[in-house]
């Protein structure tokens with residue numbers, strides 16, 4: 001499982017499998033599909049967890065981004 005986060009706000013949104021974590025943002029639907037509904041109402045959003053900046057820095061170094 002991967003911690004999914006909003007790339008702009010650094011808010012953790014929930015836990016996703018690798019497939020969903022890498023393709024979630026490509027969903028064109030605002031509602032009526034699992035990814036669209038997830039993005040509209042992320043299960044962890046009301047808990048307020050933030051994604052650690054250090055983890056993002058490590059990911060960026062690995063990917064070269």
Ligand SMILES: [Zn+2]
Pocket residue numbers: 027028029033034035036
């Ligand atoms: Zn969709």
